[in-house]
Amino acid sequence: MKQKVVIRVSMNDSKSRSKALKIAVGVCGVETAALKGEEKDQIEVTGEDIDAVELTTLLRKGIGFSELVSVGPVEKKEEKPAEPTVYAWPYVYGGSAYQTHYQTYPIPIYQYQEPSCSIM
Incomplete structure (x- = not known):
């Protein structure tokens, strides 16, 4: 249980x-x-079967005063289904129609995507 x-x-x-x-x-x-919190003095931890007492004890040993404020289930938010990402490969051809003696090669243009890691 989360x-x-x-x-x-x-x-x-x-x-x-x-x-x-x-x-x-x-x-x-x-x-x-x-x-x-207003003063950034609270740590909110989410996960699967966390031992809250062990976490509080470790914080007391490592940092100092620690107080367990609340333990409860994670509230589920209704999320919209994510739109599928379409990877289109637009091609840019070098040369023109009048210069037939040049070889034309497709050049793929890449799109930047945000990293999926929530910490960074």
């Missing part, structure tokens, strides 16, 4: 935030981890 765990951690600088995220991602079953 679940969402929110933990409040005392983090003052970016070094402690990155260390807390590394600890959170290292726990078995964690799929995503993100900073939440």
Whole structure:
């Protein structure tokens, strides 16, 4: 069962935030981890069968004060079915119709796609 765990951690600088995220991602079953809250002092972790007590204990050992705020199931959002990506290979031919002594070769034009990784 997918679940969402929110933990409040005392983090003052970016070094402690990155260390807390590394600890959170290292726990078995964690799929995503993100900073939440007005002061970015909460870590929201989602995944499959996460041991919230173990995660809180590891954060206490590595960072400092940690408090378990909530544990619950992940709310499912209704998503639209993704439109299939069509890969069209438009060809640009070199030369013109009047210059028949040149060999023409198709040149494929590639389209840039966003990386699918949510962390980057």
